[in-house]
Amino acid sequence: MARTEGPLLSETASGSIGGVLTFQKGYKGQQCHTKLQKSYKKTNAQVLIRSEFGMALADWRIATQEIKDAYNELAKGKKLTGYDLFVKDYLYLLRESVYGVAVYDISAYG
Secondary structure (H helix, E strand, O other): OOEEEOOOOOOEEEEEEOOOEEEEEEOOEEEEEEOOOOOOOOOHHHHHHHHHHHHHHHHHHHOOHHHHHHHHHHHOOOOOOHHHHHHHHHHHHHHHHHHOOOOOOOOOOO
16 A cells, blocks of 8 residues: 555655555656556466476376385485486476477486
């Protein structure tokens, strides 16, 4: 909520009203401007990648403890966690099955 001292727009005001108008005191004096609405539109590629990572996360959550332990063991001594390694393998296999080719090489972990 905007805070005013004296009648609005005559003395000083600061803050936002209704998320639309923003009042502030700048070096040129009192200023009023419309609040910018940020627009984050995702591309189709971003939506696809997010859904692939979501599927990997869902599969990690339902994986047995034995599978998680195996990935954690493989990741020891590397700059990856077992979860990171699982997601890396998952995305590799998913893309290989969908596109017929691997998009990146995971022949050597790490």
